[in-house]
Amino acid sequence: MLRAIAITKRFGRTLALDRVDFEARPGEIHALVGENGAGKTTLMNVLAGSLAPDNGEAMLDDVPLQAGSPRAALEAGIAAVHQSPMLFERMTWEENLALGGFDTGTELLDLADVAARARTLAANLGFDLPPAGTTVENRSVAERVRLEVLRALSFNPRVLILDEPTSVLAPSQLTAFLDLLRNLRGEGRIVVLITHKLAEAIAVADRITVLRRGRVVARTTPAETTEEKLAGLMIGELVTQPARPATANPGAPVLQIENLTLDDRTGRKILDQLSFCVAAGEVAGIAGVDGNGQTELVELLAGVRKPSGGQIASSGAMAVIPQNRDLDGLILDMRLWENLILARPLRQQVTSRGWLNTARAIDLSRNLIERFRIRAPGPDTIAGALSGGNRQRLEVARAIASRPQVIVAHNICRGLDLGATAEVHRTILDFAASGGAVLLISSDLDELLAICGRLLIISSGKIRETSPGDRDPERLGLLMAGARD
Known part of the structure; x- marks a missing residue:
């Protein structure tokens, strides 16, 4: 089990996390929802070792995780896909993936082999990869996110944490991606899905934790809630979408x-x-x-x-x-x-x-x-x-x-x-x-x-x-x- 116990984290005068408890179980998709600035990404970075908490600790199978060490978290089996892709812009996509779990460990790096194995995994996820030798700086944000997902999965992690992974997917790609998450759950992995798309969370998650202003305000399941209830818990008020004018009278x-x-x-x-x-x-x-x-x-x-x-x-x-x-x-x-x-x-x-x-x-x-x-x-x-x-x-x-x-x-x-x-x-x-x-x-x-x-x-x-x-x-x-x- 992945656990966060009484995690507190400050950035200057901002209290990002206030004694947050969180747990996710093997064979489970656990959605973490909340408004912007609620502390979701901060909690993810603590679990993935990118940040050391001021107080509290993170654990996997009752073994404390080394605070502030992404390498230790990765070795323990925790991989993360961040909302803003963390790739080397001037390097090719094959070189970026070779820095992950696609590395064969041999003295001479075989980028063709890296590309072949990456294309096979990408095909299973339902998307294609760029032409060989293309640098990351020339690819779209969506392609960058897909490369991050591939790199994370290349480590064969026990825990996969995803920060807004579907925000750049087209409707035709969404179903296949959610099926991928279900397949990962079926393999016994822990999937932590950070999302603002509440319909998505209800469709795919087993359990849902709601953060607001750095605190856990609710723990629920899709059967026990609705999009409207989740929105109210996230923001503390009813969200009304502005209405599009029924008739448009454009000018010149x-x-x-x-x-x-x-x-x-x-x-x-x-x-x-x-x-x-x-x-x-x-x-x-x-x-x-x-x-x-x-x-x-x-x-x-x-x-x-x-x-x-x-x-x-x-x-x-x-x-x-x-x-x-x-x-x-x-x-x-x-x-x-x-x-x-x-x-x-x-x-x-x-x-x-x-x-x-x-x-x-x-x-x-x-x-x-x-x-x-x-x-x-x-x-x-x-x-x-x-x-x-x-x-x-x-x-x-x-x-x-x-x-x-x-x-x-x-x-x-x-x-x-x-x-x-x-x-x-x-x-x-x-x-x-x-x-x-x-x-x-x-x-x-x-x-x-x-x-x-x-x-x-x-x-x-x-x-x-x-x-x-x-x-x-x-x-x-x-x-x-x-x-x-």
């Missing part, structure tokens, strides 16, 4: 894409003549399985890449919220107020004749932290000390406060709990209601159906618009996966 086009094309070095088309527009006052969505050109489209809109052909025209300022908040969105070693004024419009508010007024910058940031309900001690907090969800709120706050005419958001709610997701959706809808244009790119079809008026599908670098009445999740999920009419 603000963002126009015409025959946009992007080729790779070999001439293969990553994006193939995309043409669409986004009007003032609307939220337009692009649905697709990660790796079909979404990341490259966002990079083109942000100006990071140059297109091979076609045009991008915007009648106003544009703010881009990338999907990888830790790598592309924020500088984690900088303070919150420093991250916020990286946006030029906000920086201009607190500078005069080229001189930065630090006091004004801190006051501005304090107001934004309060307005967007970012859970942090204050503007001087280091961004890396925030939970994943609060980092995402920081990105959204910076984008909205910059007062753009267009917001391009990529997987904006990945890793957010129900309350935070509702807040972000409400903020996006309010922005559109005030005349702004929103392009929401997401692999979460439920999210797109909830708030988007117009929906486009991207697959293999090509895009198509669905009819206004086409809201069937099964059909749309098949189109995302590349199916034709």
Whole structure:
């Protein structure tokens, strides 16, 4: 049995875990749910040896685990898959996996053998691996997470801890992944599933533990609870999703894409003549399985890449919220107020004749932290000390406060709990209601159906618009996966 006994952990003035008890049994899927900042990831890091608790201890089969030692936890049979992939960006995916349990232990490393065994395991999980020799920096977030899962399973662990593993999976991939978890349970392993998707927890878990503000507030089973009850336990209040306007009256086009094309070095088309527009006052969505050109489209809109052909025209300022908040969105070693004024419009508010007024910058940031309900001690907090969800709120706050005419958001709610997701959706809808244009790119079809008026599908670098009445999740999920009419 995996046990956490009276675990307490502080980060400065923030009490992340307050005497938390937790246990998971062999042959069990145990879901750990809670809002952003509830302490779920901190508890996972204690169990996996990445963090040493201030008080309490973790045990496996009544044997204490060495505190703060990932190697000791791994040797004991505990492997973890983190929400933000921890891979070497400039190395190939084969080299990254060779650093895990795929290593043959011989003097000469056989990357071809590593790749062959990894492809076999990936096929059993229901997905493909990238072309040989591809570096991780050129892969999508979804592909990075899959590589993390493979690396963790390569150690043949007795305990597998997964932090939001399904947040980047398309509907067509979800069933196979949940079946994988059930297979692992059938082998007698302990699976700890950290998730914000309560329907998922109820569908696959044997038991559910709820954390709120660093404390265990409930232990239950799927038979004893509902999504609504779990949401109330997580947040302490009823979560109401903002309603999508029944009728949309968009204004003039603000963002126009015409025959946009992007080729790779070999001439293969990553994006193939995309043409669409986004009007003032609307939220337009692009649905697709990660790796079909979404990341490259966002990079083109942000100006990071140059297109091979076609045009991008915007009648106003544009703010881009990338999907990888830790790598592309924020500088984690900088303070919150420093991250916020990286946006030029906000920086201009607190500078005069080229001189930065630090006091004004801190006051501005304090107001934004309060307005967007970012859970942090204050503007001087280091961004890396925030939970994943609060980092995402920081990105959204910076984008909205910059007062753009267009917001391009990529997987904006990945890793957010129900309350935070509702807040972000409400903020996006309010922005559109005030005349702004929103392009929401997401692999979460439920999210797109909830708030988007117009929906486009991207697959293999090509895009198509669905009819206004086409809201069937099964059909749309098949189109995302590349199916034709």
